Amino acid sequence: MTLKRNLLSTVLAAAFGLGATGAQAQISDGVIKIGVLNDMSGLYADLTGPGSVVAAKMAVEDFGAAAKGMKVEIVSADHQNKPDVGSTIARTWYDVDKVDVIVDVPTSSVALAVNQITREKGKAFLNSGAATSDLTGKACSPNTIHWTYDTWMLANGTGSAIVKTGGDSWFFLTADYAFGHALERDTEAVVLKNGGKVLGKVRHPFPGSDFSSFLLQAQASKAKVIGLANAGGDTINSIKQASEFGIVKGGQNLAGLLVFLTDIKALGLNTAQGLIFTTTYYWDRDDASRAFAKRFSAQAPRNNYPTMIHAGVYSSVLHYLKAIEAAKTDDGTKVIAQMKAMPTDDPLFGKSTVRADGRKLHPAYLVEVKKPAESTGPWDLYKIRATIPADQAFRPLNQGECPLVK
Amino acid sequence: MTEIFGIPTQALFGQLLLGLINGSFYALLSLGLAVIFGLLNIINFAHGAQYMMGAFVAYLMLNKLGIGYWWALVIVPLVVGASGVLIERLMLSKLYKLDHLYGLLLTFGLALIIQGLFRNEYGSSGQPYQIPEQLLGGQNLGFMFLPNYRGWIIVASLAVCLATWFVIERTRLGAYLRAATENPQLVQAFGVNVPRMITLTYGFGVALAAFAGVMAAPVYQVSPQMGADLIIVVFAVVVIGGMGSILGAVVTGFSLGLIEGLTKVFYPEASSTVIFIIMAIVLLIRPAGLFGTQK
Numbered sequence: 001m002t003l004k005r006n007l008l009s010t011v012l013a014a015a016f017g018l019g020a021t022g023a024q025a026q027i028s029d030g031v032i033k034i035g036v037l038n039d040m041s042g043l044y045a046d047l048t049g050p051g052s053v054v055a056a057k058m059a060v061e062d063f064g065a066a067a068k069g070m071k072v073e074i075v076s077a078d079h080q081n082k083p084d085v086g087s088t089i090a091r092t093w094y095d096v097d098k099v100d101v102i103v104d105v106p107t108s109s110v111a112l113a114v115n116q117i118t119r120e121k122g123k124a125f126l127n128s129g130a131a132t133s134d135l136t137g138k139a140c141s142p143n144t145i146h147w148t149y150d151t152w153m154l155a156n157g158t159g160s161a162i163v164k165t166g167g168d169s170w171f172f173l174t175a176d177y178a179f180g181h182a183l184e185r186d187t188e189a190v191v192l193k194n195g196g197k198v199l200g201k202v203r204h205p206f207p208g209s210d211f212s213s214f215l216l217q218a219q220a221s222k223a224k225v226i227g228l229a230n231a232g233g234d235t236i237n238s239i240k241q242a243s244e245f246g247i248v249k250g251g252q253n254l255a256g257l258l259v260f261l262t263d264i265k266a267l268g269l270n271t272a273q274g275l276i277f278t279t280t281y282y283w284d285r286d287d288a289s290r291a292f293a294k295r296f297s298a299q300a301p302r303n304n305y306p307t308m309i310h311a312g313v314y315s316s317v318l319h320y321l322k323a324i325e326a327a328k329t330d331d332g333t334k335v336i337a338q339m340k341a342m343p344t345d346d347p348l349f350g351k352s353t354v355r356a357d358g359r360k361l362h363p364a365y366l367v368e369v370k371k372p373a374e375s376t377g378p379w380d381l382y383k384i385r386a387t388i389p390a391d392q393a394f395r396p397l398n399q400g401e402c403p404l405v406k
Numbered sequence: 407m408t409e410i411f412g413i414p415t416q417a418l419f420g421q422l423l424l425g426l427i428n429g430s431f432y433a434l435l436s437l438g439l440a441v442i443f444g445l446l447n448i449i450n451f452a453h454g455a456q457y458m459m460g461a462f463v464a465y466l467m468l469n470k471l472g473i474g475y476w477w478a479l480v481i482v483p484l485v486v487g488a489s490g491v492l493i494e495r496l497m498l499s500k501l502y503k504l505d506h507l508y509g510l511l512l513t514f515g516l517a518l519i520i521q522g523l524f525r526n527e528y529g530s531s532g533q534p535y536q537i538p539e540q541l542l543g544g545q546n547l548g549f550m551f552l553p554n555y556r557g558w559i560i561v562a563s564l565a566v567c568l569a570t571w572f573v574i575e576r577t578r579l580g581a582y583l584r585a586a587t588e589n590p591q592l593v594q595a596f597g598v599n600v601p602r603m604i605t606l607t608y609g610f611g612v613a614l615a616a617f618a619g620v621m622a623a624p625v626y627q628v629s630p631q632m633g634a635d636l637i638i639v640v641f642a643v644v645v646i647g648g649m650g651s652i653l654g655a656v657v658t659g660f661s662l663g664l665i666e667g668l669t670k671v672f673y674p675e676a677s678s679t680v681i682f683i684i685m686a687i688v689l690l691i692r693p694a695g696l697f698g699t700q701k
Contacts, residue, residue, distance in 0.1 A: 041522075042530060043631065044530075045529070045530035047531075176675050203674055204674060205674075205675070209626055209632065210424075212424050212427070213425075213677075214670065216417070216550060219551070233530065233627065236531060236627050237626060240627060241625070244537070244555070244625070246553070250551070263531060266531035266533065301526070302528075304529070
């Protein structure tokens with residue numbers, strides 16, 4: 001009997017090819033397991049954290065997994081911004097808990113570690129939270145897609161806009177780990193390319209709380225622009241303390257290189273007004289983004305509005321599920337290849353593609369923080385100053401030194 | 407311009423002053439820890455959370471009740487100190503007969519719970535708290551721009567540290583406290599209510615943390631992890647100064663602030679580790695700490 005059935009399935013498999021034995025047959029354990037790995041409790045928890053779990057759930061709902069008979073499960077964990085903690089969780093998820101894909105993973109040092117482990121295990125990694133452009137550069141992998149933004153895009157968007165409006169001498173305040181270094185490197189390149197100069201830089205411990213000493217060094221440098229190559233709570237405290245020390249009043253400008261909606265909300269418009277930076281999603285851009293934000297906010301902790309990282313988690317999980325449906329397998333390497341082969345389409349980032357090096361392309365927006373008088377609601381925080389088209393927003397494919405595209 | 411190791415002396419003065427300001431927080435917090443350890447023999451791991459509660463209570467009073475900074479400076483330590491009294495009565499008092507470790511575990515657990523509750527309610531980005539109007543602006547000292555509020559931090563924390571040292575080392579009440587540390591049974595036999603004194607001491611230590619929290623609110627973002635970031639450094643300060651030594655806590659608090667400030671100029675990458683390097687060296691040479699006495 002068993003022999004007969006085996007024989008039958010072998011014949012069928014031979015007849016239709018391995019992929020054609022039905023969607024269920026190729027989904028390991030019959031469940032697609034999505035692991036949301038990020039900072040659930042530290043300085044990045046508001047801009048990634050539980051909100052990313054909400055975004056992933058929304059993507060599963062909108063894909064209509066239940067109606068299509070696909071079983072999708074979401075698990076989550078806190079990597080505490082520590083590469084060792086993140087690596088341990090990633091290995092346990094892949095080896096023991098049969099997780100098929102890890103999503104989000106802010107904190108570049110952790111993301112680079114998970115990138116490596118995912119490649120070893122042949123699983124899939126959809127990064128929305130981390131910034132380092134190395135994920136699609138020298139560390140690029142056939143198992144990773146870098147979704148929402150990266151340091152090259154931030155530097156290109158914000159850096160060149162500021163240099164072109166006269167901010168041609170810079171001093172960097174850099175978070176002392178992979179992310180800060182990458183952001184500083186990419187921004188410095190843009191500043192120099194546009195004819196500006198870098199007068200100095202200081203690397204602060206991560207996470208920090210008192211930035212006054214570093215700000216004083218920046219003040220003494222007499223640079224026109226103080227570039228903040230940090231994120232989350234570090235950026236919030238830097239901006240707050242810069243205002244305390246009268247840095248902006250003294251004629252120097254701050255460039256927040258990576259700033260999120262929740263940071264501006266926490267700072268308040270009084271302190272943050274006029275700040276210019278680049279983002280790939282803003283909730284009040286069009287009807288689709290507004291509708292997403294309303295739905296997200298209803299389920300998110302403290303009814304927060306989504307950051308671009310949350311939007312990226314939603315968009316990447318949606319495309320991942322579509323790719324599984326098309327490829328009829330949840331094998332990591334095959335799904336990532338399928339995701340690159342298919343065009344992307346979702347309400348938040350529009351129609352686009354994923355490049356061979358794993359870079360997801362979409363437009364970026366140069367935004368300015370509103371003055372308190374211009375804001376009409378608690379989350380009405382930005383005005384969009386310019387749109388950078390998808391083909392210019394990210395690093396050209398041939399400049400990334402990604403071994404996959406050589 | 408004169409330079410020291412390539413750094414202009416003026417810039418150096420500025421950095422030293424900033425180091426002193428950070429040292430003020432270390433001193434205030436390690437003072438509370440030292441007082442609690444000295445009398446209760448409890449390593450109060452909840453100290454950072456209580457500092458954070460101080461900042462949050464000040465924030466809530468301003469936004470819910472409209473009570474400003476100056477009243478908060480008085481009321482918040484009383485409120486948070488009272489919560490400390492409750493913790494001592496209901497939980498810590500059951501642990502005095504046991505090893506230090508139990509008190510440490512209990513307060514560590516409490517710290518995690520308190521931080522988790524605040525994070526759940528207010529998120530991790532923190533809440534803004536404005537500098538009081540009277541202290542807005544700053545002074546140009548020639549070598550740096552000193553915000554008035556930062557100047558106030560040094561003055562206020564020095565005053566509180568000195569007052570605490572005076573009460574414990576120079577008054578009759580302080581003498582009872584010190585005596586109760588040495589030999590509680592004997593002091594009890596003289597008719598002093600030792601358990602009540604212990605309760606109030608814990609409350610006082612917690613109130614000091616809350617006071618530091620109110621002082622910190624306008625400078626840092628009022629966020630649930632603000633205490634967790636600081637407390638490890640403060641523990642190192644206490645260990646360097648000598649567990650339970652009041653003077654040691656204050657002096658080491660300020661001087662480590664200075665050393666950290668200098669590190670931020672010469673090698674910023676090490677500024678978060680320099681205190682621990684010093685701790686390791688001090689422990690090797692003087693295991694009881696710089697001002698501690700071997701029991």
